[in-house]
Amino acid sequence: MEFLKWRLLPLLSLVASIAFFYIINHPKPSHDECSLLAHDHFWISSKRIVTPKGVISGAVEVKRGKIVSVIEENWQGNTRIEHVIDYGEAVVMPGLIDVHSHLDDPGRAEWEGFPSGTRAAAAGGLTTLIDMPLNSFPSTVSKETFELKLKAAAKRIHVDVGFWGGLVPENAFNRSALEGLLKAGVLGLKSFMCPSGINDFPMTNANHIKEGLSVLAKYRRPLLVHAEIEQELEGNSELEDSRSYSTYLKTRPASWEEAAVRELLTVTNGTRTGGPAEGAHLHIVHLSNARSSLDLIKEAKRSGDSITVETCPHYLAFSAEEIQDGDTRFKCAPPIRDSANREQLWEALVGGKIDMLSSDHSPTVPELKCLNDGNFLKAWGGISSLQFVLPVTWSYGRKYGISLEQLASWWSEKPAKLAGLDLKGAIEIGNYADIAVWEPEAEFDLNDSHPIYIKHPSISAYMGSRLSGKVLATYVRGNLVYKDGEHSTAACGVPILAS
Ligand SMILES: NC(=O)N[C@H]1NC(=O)NC1=O
Numbered sequence: 001m002e003f004l005k006w007r008l009l010p011l012l013s014l015v016a017s018i019a020f021f022y023i024i025n026h027p028k029p030s031h032d033e034c035s036l037l038a039h040d041h042f043w044i045s046s047k048r049i050v051t052p053k054g055v056i057s058g059a060v061e062v063k064r065g066k067i068v069s070v071i072e073e074n075w076q077g078n079t080r081i082e083h084v085i086d087y088g089e090a091v092v093m094p095g096l097i098d099v100h101s102h103l104d105d106p107g108r109a110e111w112e113g114f115p116s117g118t119r120a121a122a123a124g125g126l127t128t129l130i131d132m133p134l135n136s137f138p139s140t141v142s143k144e145t146f147e148l149k150l151k152a153a154a155k156r157i158h159v160d161v162g163f164w165g166g167l168v169p170e171n172a173f174n175r176s177a178l179e180g181l182l183k184a185g186v187l188g189l190k191s192f193m194c195p196s197g198i199n200d201f202p203m204t205n206a207n208h209i210k211e212g213l214s215v216l217a218k219y220r221r222p223l224l225v226h227a228e229i230e231q232e233l234e235g236n237s238e239l240e241d242s243r244s245y246s247t248y249l250k251t252r253p254a255s256w257e258e259a260a261v262r263e264l265l266t267v268t269n270g271t272r273t274g275g276p277a278e279g280a281h282l283h284i285v286h287l288s289n290a291r292s293s294l295d296l297i298k299e300a301k302r303s304g305d306s307i308t309v310e311t312c313p314h315y316l317a318f319s320a321e322e323i324q325d326g327d328t329r330f331k332c333a334p335p336i337r338d339s340a341n342r343e344q345l346w347e348a349l350v351g352g353k354i355d356m357l358s359s360d361h362s363p364t365v366p367e368l369k370c371l372n373d374g375n376f377l378k379a380w381g382g383i384s385s386l387q388f389v390l391p392v393t394w395s396y397g398r399k400y401g402i403s404l405e406q407l408a409s410w411w412s413e414k415p416a417k418l419a420g421l422d423l424k425g426a427i428e429i430g431n432y433a434d435i436a437v438w439e440p441e442a443e444f445d446l447n448d449s450h451p452i453y454i455k456h457p458s459i460s461a462y463m464g465s466r467l468s469g470k471v472l473a474t475y476v477r478g479n480l481v482y483k484d485g486e487h488s489t490a491a492c493g494v495p496i497l498a499s
């Protein structure tokens with residue numbers, strides 16, 4: 001006995017320390033922590049599954065995170081099928097991909113942060129988002145600052161997150177610095193043609209952008225541009241009522257967007273077949289001017305420029321006429337314009353002149369939104385919307401007869417293509433099982449009793465609205481990360497790196 005004790009004890013303590021060492025170094029969450037479902041092989045069925053071949057009634061087989069089969073109609077008699085989650089009439093759609101979110105982490109996590117932002121995304125049916133390189137601190141403009149970003153995201157994201165790097169004057173002519181950032185895995189670059197509001201993210205001109213495109217061409221990745229150029233203004237807004245939305249609107253006229261688009265088109269011709277930047281792509285973010293700018297973009301596309309454009313739900317939902325004095329929740333840049341412009345934006349979206357949608361979720365802390373004094377000239381510009389983009393697009397788009405397929409194209413398929421996410425954006429065999437389940441007909445009031453996960457709901461312009469389109473469940477790589485107001489316990493989203 002004594003002998004056994006002396007042989008066994010050291011052995012046991014060795015096993016225990018190896019196990020301890022293993023757990024410390026491999027703290028990978030278990031399946032149960034990542035998913036609210038026990039299985040990793042199951043079927044999702046519904047009468048309305050949105051696939052590239054149309055809306056079908058059938059079932060999607062998910063195995064180890066991927067879609068392994070999609071079957072139509074009569075699957076009930078199929079004995080091979082077990083663990084079925086039947087969503088009845090609810091819509092099963094590819095998870096939404098937001099190519100334009102500011103989660104402000106690291107450095108300004110009190111504005112949003114990865115944990116709350118990605119929980120909000122999951123609750124809104126978004127399965128992937130691409131984080132912007134500014135509003136966090138430091139801005140993501142080098143390999144080193146990108147490493148800080150990845151560190152901040154590690155084990156704190158509830159959906160998959162990719163990253164744009166910043167194109168700024170400091171790196172634009174430094175090819176090896178830009179290549180270092182691209183090699184580290186950013187999915188593309190982002191730049192501003194006007195002041196960004198963030199000190200360590202200065203604006204670029206057409207020369208910087210041309211250089212950026214020539215580097216991006218080698219990596220076949222896009223440049224996203226905030227397209228407004230400051231022009232001389234008539235009058236002096238300082239002398240006008242700062243609580244009036246029209247005062248703010250006059251400080252950023254549509255001509256600023258048009259000037260930027262014209263300038264961009266002097267360099268995007270390089271992206272044509274045979275051009276010096278062939279392989280690069282230019283994407284105009286959050287266009288709000290539905291008039292002249294869109295015609296220019298259409299013409300450039302016709303000439304073979306590799307160019308796309310997005311708009312955001314707030315430009316499709318709101319109009320300048322409706323914004324009350326002092327309600328700075330609606331301040332964003334470019335600004336929300338008149339209702340006739342909104343109609344034209346819808347027309348352009350439905351007609352294919354606008355390629356896709358994004359949230360431009362750009363929150364801050366309530367103090368900087370100046371809700372108390374309602375000063376439009378001082379308030380932070382940015383709309384808080386991440387969790388609501390699906391019901392907002394649907395609620396306001398129904399009037400225009402939008403279809404489920406269009407929603408999937410604007411929010412999943414086209415964004416996946418822009419960001420180079422080959423295995424995302426569609427319910428298709430071989431893709432990741434990134435799926436949103438929602439009830440288009442279910443209405444709800446966005447008030448304090450609604451579960452909201454963004455950090456500062458009070459600054460969201462959508463609070464107080466009645467919307468239709470309730471998200472029931474969200475699957476990321478086959479993990480059920482959100483269901484009826486409940487999230488899976490661990491943050492099992494994956495950082496997406498370009499390779
Ligand atoms: N810095 C920043 O997020 N700015 C964004 N906010 C906004 O309304 N438009 C923007 O570009």
Ligand SMILES: [Zn+2]
Binds near residue numbers: 285286333
């Ligand atoms: Zn912007």
Ligand SMILES: [Zn+2]
Binds near residue numbers: 100102132360362
């Ligand atoms: Zn933005």
